Amino acid sequence: MKCKIQIFLWAILTFPCTIITLDDHPLLLDCGANLESTDSSGRKWIPDSRFLTTNNHSLSSTAKSQDPSLPSTVPYMQSRIFKSQSTYTLPISPTSRHWLRLHFYPTSYAAALDPAAALFSVSAAGLTLLHNFSAAITAQALTQAYIIREYSLTTLNSPLLHLTFTPDPDHDRPNAFAFINGIEIIPIPEIFPPEYYSRAMQTMFRLNVGGRFIAADEDSGLTRTWHDDSPHIYGAGFGVTTRAGAGVAYPSRESRLAAPPDVYLTARSMGPNSTLNLNYNLTWILDVDANFSYLVRLHFCDFFFGKVNQMVFLIFINNQTVETDADVAAWAGGKGVPVYKDYEVRQNGHNQLWLALHPNVESKPQYYDSILNGIEVFKLNDTKGNLAGPNPIPSLKKDMSQDATATKFPSRSRKKSRLIVILASLLASVAVLVGLIAACFKQSSKGGAPWLPIYGGSSSSSQISSRLGEGLCRHFSIGEIRAATHGFSEACVVGVGGFGKVYRGCIDGNATEVAVKRANPSSQQGLHEFLNEIELLSKLRHRHLVSLIGACEENNEMVLVYDYMANGTLREHLYNINLNGNKGWSDHLSWKQRLGICIGAARGIHYLHTGAKHPIIHRDVKTTNILLDDKWVAKVSDFGLSKARHALDQAHVSTAVKGSFGYLDPEYYRRQQLTDKSDVYSFGVVLFEVLCARPAIDAGRPREQLCLADWAVASYRKGAMEEMIDPSIRGEINAECLKRYTETAVKCLSEDSIDRPSMGEVLRNLEHCLKLQSGGEEEEQHSVNDAAFADVLETQGR
Structure with a gap:
């Protein structure tokens, strides 16, 4: 269904003038604490007990351990626990908008309550903020030690805010309880357009595009936290990050509240190559809750151009065009002047919000580029006053059931989509x-x-x-x-x-x-x-x-x-993109060339797994990390994420999950245990990418075709591989060769690593594919015998 997008232009020059003075002090509650305390940023937190109006069934408890990722012991090491519905009555500024922040640290407390049994709802100001919420499941799914939920509330002239916690028992958790570690109430000016003065919101994302993490105490008194945007960028299209050499030219005192200077001083653009820029979108993928409306705020500050039509681009949200002539210089009225724009979008049935930028060719600007400095996404309450979304899908750790002290989570089907x-x-x-x-x-x-x-x-x-x-x-x-x-x-x-x-x-x-x-x-x-x-x-x-x-x-x-590497990356040739000049590659790769490249890459990875002095797991196998020299010899590159196994358990490597979107082994994510079969899975995606000449993730395709790995396996099982093959090579492939190739690739993508072949087996299968393609003629440059490589040098110490 086509989303209806309402577009609002709110330049900083017209920022609302009614400002609540920041002399209105915030209220910070260290829940369960007995004494006033100070966090690592120097902010003072006070005990919560005197604000509880119903606390007969509450108790305070101390965490048994401190996770090293906690930003501070305050407010996370103390907790207020509720076994029945309980309410805080909090004094507020009656005419102000407020940030309400709830802090949760789901761990074992001295009260001997299982954090997995904490299932509860939270309401305030007539709104449902959380429903059947499990902080333990959420933290496990995001692999975070603590959770912060931020809301923006208006209080309709009431001097009090009633914040209610309600345990929600179910058949799996009959002894459910609620808990909270910290509560923040921060009065802020009305920073949203008039249409939203009476709306409540939940902050979903606040990203400093192209820049660093900005802590709450660096943000203009509004205590907002701005995160790095790069984990949300689609594919390999990271563009170019830049930092301005001059300061931000805020047009007014009020405009300084839109975002701190460091948001506007850094940006992400597409890069200096106009031809390349016309062949891709600068895209972000943001996970949100389906069936809600969202306010998307985009921040711009152009330090490159100060004249109209020097850079004009399109803005897409969920594949819908929301701006055809985005010209930051025209909006802001000058170089280095910040401006933002607001868009409302409805997420009907989809839990991903896609944002993309692309140069506008029709406007004939001086430069084909686009730029963005910041992204904010706010969920809007629905007509029933609800802001609560579902709990995310938790990851499953292999050893969780073996640890008596580990948090227990509900089991999930192993057939969940790889994409999720x-x-x-x-x-x-x-x-x-x-x-x-x-x-x-x-x-x-x-x-x-x-x-x-x-x-x-x-x-x-x-x-x-x-x-x-x-x-x-x-x-x-x-x-x-x-x-x-x-x-x-x-x-x-x-x-x-x-x-x-x-x-x-x-x-x-x-x-x-x-x-x-x-x-x-x-x-x-x-x-x-x-x-x-x-x-x-x-x-x-x-x-x-x-x-x-x-x-x-x-x-x-x-x-x-x-x-x-004179011939660039394998990916460039699959999509006819040349990063080394202004023109695309003149000829497509033949099927035989592609086979030879895959064999070369497989040899390199196989050598890492078995031939080096110590086995090495690459951990980021993808087409952009397979380079081609002037003789079209494939070379595996980028070892920044690689792991050597000699200092670790030979059976597996326990490690933080890292890799590239679309190539990541789902078993590696679930168990957080890295093996050489993770490289095999990624290489399976590469094999299908080579055969089909389409990205590992393609947002422009129907949902069932979005993830190449899922689509390829499904097509193989239905006997429909022919329609997936790159049309430019479809007539070149020997039928027996294709059968052996696709069988190998599908085995690489097996759900369980034990069912995947080793890289040595993959290599032998590919070499056999080349024999089938060549009619059984052995080619010297593709000898099966690794020992015949005259150009393989011994590793140091061998």
């Missing part, structure tokens, strides 16, 4: 990322390098220098790197990844062409990934692994230098 698992894994990374970046920037604010503390501060520098000093690879000076890339010129950019930009350059008097990967200070990858690349690649030598030449660590820069 993959999307949940993105949210799982947010809590870890928030804690890391928040801590790092607190250090940064006290002085020192502007962004190196993300990677560990001064100790990071010594670690890098120590590794380079060990002679693991060549040590470049920053002067050599700048000379090689013409001062990190945008004209030299050939790609952008999770670590940062990749530049094409020349070293040694232009005698050697190289690829230079420069760390981005706002990247979610850092010191660990940098050292991991040096540690692994300096010890690995194989024809089908990219070669590391050297590294640089100077002036707060972290740079890796590789052999240059």
Whole structure:
């Protein structure tokens, strides 16, 4: 059903002038505490007992353990527990809008109550905020230790807010109880348009696009928390992140409340290559609750252009066009002036909100690009006064049933969609990322390098220098790197990844062409990934692994230098996108070429699993990490997330879930245990991507075709593989070859890792496919015998 989108333009120049003074102090309750306390940000919290109007069946309890990811002991280590309906009566400013924040830490408390039995509802101001809510299930699903729910409420001139907690027992939890660790009431000005003055909202997302995590105490007195946007970006289209060199030109005092300066000082754009920009959308995927309306607020501040029609782009929400001529300079009235726009969208039956930007060709702007600085998404209460959504799907840990003290969660079918698992894994990374970046920037604010503390501060520098000093690879000076890339010129950019930009350059008097990967200070990858690349690649030598030449660590820069791959990535050729110039690749890859590339990549991964001195799990196998040299030899790249198994349990590796959207092994996510079969699963997605020439996740397709892995397996079982094949190669494939190839790919995507083949078996099957395709003729360059590789060098120490 087509969504009806109501569009509202609210430039900061017309920001509401009625402002509640910030002299109205917030009310912070440390629930279950006996004394006043202070959190890690210096904010004072008071005991909650005197605000309870019905507390005959409540008790206070102390957490038995402190999770290291908690931002502070206050308010999380004390809890107020309710065994029957109980109400807080809270004094508020009668004419103000307020943030209401509820803090939950589902863990074992001294009261000996199972946190999994906590099932309850919360209501306030005539609204249902939570219904049948399980903080334990939610925390488990998101792999977070604690949960914060933020609401924006208007009080209709009442000086009191009644906040009620009601246990909701069911047949699985007859002894259900409610609990709360902390309550915040923050008076704020009316920051929403008049149409929303009487509406209540739940904050779903607040993202600093292209920038760092912003803690609550850095946000204009409104105590909003802004998170990194990169975990929500679709596919490999990360674009380019930039930071302004000048300050924000707020047009008025009121406009400063829209967002803090750091939101407007950083941005994400599509990049300098206009041809490339026309071939993709800058897209974010945001998980929301279905069957609610949402207010989507987009923040813009253009520091590049100050004239009308220099950059014009389209804005899509859920594949519907909401702006055809987005021109930030025209909206803001000048360069560096912030502006925001509001859109209302209805989510009928869908729990994903898609936001996309694309250059507007018809307007004939000077530059084909788009830009965004911030995203806020607010859920609006429905006609029944409801804001409550369902509990998310929990992840299942293998050892949970074996731990008598572990929280028990309801079982879930193992046949849940891979797509749901993959999307949940993105949210799982947010809590870890928030804690890391928040801590790092607190250090940064006290002085020192502007962004190196993300990677560990001064100790990071010594670690890098120590590794380079060990002679693991060549040590470049920053002067050599700048000379090689013409001062990190945008004209030299050939790609952008999770670590940062990749530049094409020349070293040694232009005698050697190289690829230079420069760390981005706002990247979610850092010191660990940098050292991991040096540690692994300096010890690995194989024809089908990219070669590391050297590294640089100077002036707060972290740079890796590789052999240059003239033919780019496998993905570029599958979709005819050339990141190295302004034109697409002239010819498509033949089926035989694709087979050869898959065989080369399989050899590289197989070598990692079995041929290296210590087995290595790549953990990020995808078509953008398979590079092609000038002779079309495939080389596996990007080892920042890789894991060596020699220091860990040989049966499995327990690790935080990491990987790429669309390629992630669902069993790895469920059990959070990494094995080499996770690489096999990802490679299975690559095999179908090569056969079908379509992305692992394609938002433009029907729901059943959205996830390539699910669609391919379903089509194979229905005998309908023919319709999936890339039309450009459909007539080239030998029938027996196709049968063997698809059988291999489907086995790689088996739900259970035990049913998947090893990479050695995958390699042998692919080599047999090539024989079938070639009519049984053996080709020297694709010999089955790995020992025949004359160009495979021994690893260090072998």
